[in-house]
Each structure stands twice: as C-alpha cells, then as structure tokens.
Amino acid sequence: MKKTKKIVVISLLISLGLVLHLVESFFPLSAVVPGAKLGLANIVSLIAISLFGFGAAFQVVIFRVVLGSLLAGTFMTINFYLSFSGGILSFLLMYLAYYFFKEYFSLIGISIIGAVAHNTAQITAAYFIIANRGIFYYLPFLVLLALPTGFGVGLVSFFTLKHLPYSITGGNFNDQKSK
C-alpha cells in the first residue's frame, strides 16, 4: 500500500474511533455495572492491528484516546488516565495475541482478551486512586459483561475486514477462513 493511502486509512480509522467513542456514551451501561461500557472503539483498534501491525495500530489507539479526551474536555484528568491505561494494556495484549496466536484465536477471541484486559486495567488504576480494595467487587461483573461485548466487537471487526475492498486489505482477508 502506498504511503499516502496508508496515512489516509489510518486517519479514517482514528476518526471512526472517535465517533464510536461518542456513540458508546449513549448506552448507559454504567447503570448496570459501574464502569461498564461497550468498547466499540475497540473495533477500530482490531482492524488497525490486522491491517497494519504494531506501529500504525499504536498510533490509532494513542490518537483516539488523546483526541477523545480533548474533545470531551477530560484531557490530563483522572478519567483520561483511566481510559489511557485501559486502552494501552488492551491494545498491547490484543497485539501480542494477534501476533503470536493468530492461528489459534479468531478476531472474536482476540477482542475478548482486549475487553477483559481493558476492564482489569481500569479497575486496577482506579484502585490506586481511591485506595479501597472493595472496588474489586465489581471486577467479576465487568469481566462477565466483557464477554458479550467483546464477542460483538470481534464479530463486527471480522465482517468489516471481510467486506473491505481489495485495495485496502491487499487481499489478506477477503478469502480468510478460520479454522
């Protein structure tokens, strides 16, 4: 893929991630379990990982988190650190899982790994701030909820990659069959 085209696709993914981040806030999952969310922005991270590998996907994640918090007015506040820690840890684990275990896990499994890592990182970061171990009470609920949301996110990424035109994927995914 040409360099210009790559830059355009990356910036499209970033803006898609920002919009999904916004759409996500319309679903008040926090009323069910405090701190829960759909993790729709993970769709873009997954697509970026499987299209470009580490460098570009890392850019997508960093820019999404920083720009998202700038737009929401929470840059450099505690909410920013929470979403930053969750975003980075889930990205790293998803990348490692994709890089080393691509033959074993489908995108659904990788997305579930990312969702669980996101919740664990956020709860741990929150624990360091409020210094109350009782917050881990919510961890199993969040992890259970991460299963359906991670499943959905993985499925969306899978079908998105499947239907992307050949010029973007380079034919890597159009005929992809999972074992």
Added chain:
Amino acid sequence: MKINDILTLYDKILIGFVIILSLILLLIPFYYFGSPAEGEELILKVQQGDELIKTVAVADSYDEPIVFEVEGPIGIHTIEVNQGRVRVQEAPADDPLKICEKTGWVDREGPIIVCVPNSLSLWLESTNSDIDGMSW
C-alpha cells in the same frame, strides 16, 4: 456463514475459562459477607484517598433521612442515607461520567459506591463482622 465457522476451538476454551474465573471471583464476597445475622447493625463508612472521613450509623436513618456533603477536588457530593439504604444523591457537575450517581441505592455489604475523580468511596459495613472493607 455460521458462527462456528468463525469461532475456533481456542476461542471457546478462552470463553469457558473467563466464565469459570469470573464465577469463582463472584463467590468470594459471599464467603466473606454471608447473609446478615440477627441484631446486626450496618454502618456507613466514607473514605477519601486512604483516609476515613466519616462514619454514619444507618439505623439513625429510619426516622428521617440523613443528607450530608463531601467535598473533593472536582466538587461537592451530596450523599443521602434513607431507610437503611445509601446513595450519592448528586454528583458534582464536573464529573463527566457520574458513575457514583448511577450506581443508585446500596443496602447491603459488598457493593461499594466509588467516585474515582474525587477519590471517594463509600460502603456499608456490619458492626459485628470482624473484617472490614479494607481486608479483602
């Protein structure tokens, strides 16, 4: 295309593992708290950072609701104790997610209400339990 064409065996193992792990984690609070015994009284503890700033006996709230305010870096929380239950009545306007307000009423040991931006946490504790919220 069926879902089984996409899911791999290792995906299913992963899903099963996560379910079992979280179910085990779910049972831990039951082991610690159990069911409330007779004559047990609940007290509300409010903590900011690692400092306990307020304790309220929940039994006092049956006659009339107790409402008090806690101040933090991003604003003032209004906390209401009413009929043996507790909630954050109003979170500060600067709190973008307002998770503590959305948590709603808490009437037993176990769940805690947290406001991470204000490093505030409040939870109910039984007077005759030998462990406290910090010990698990």
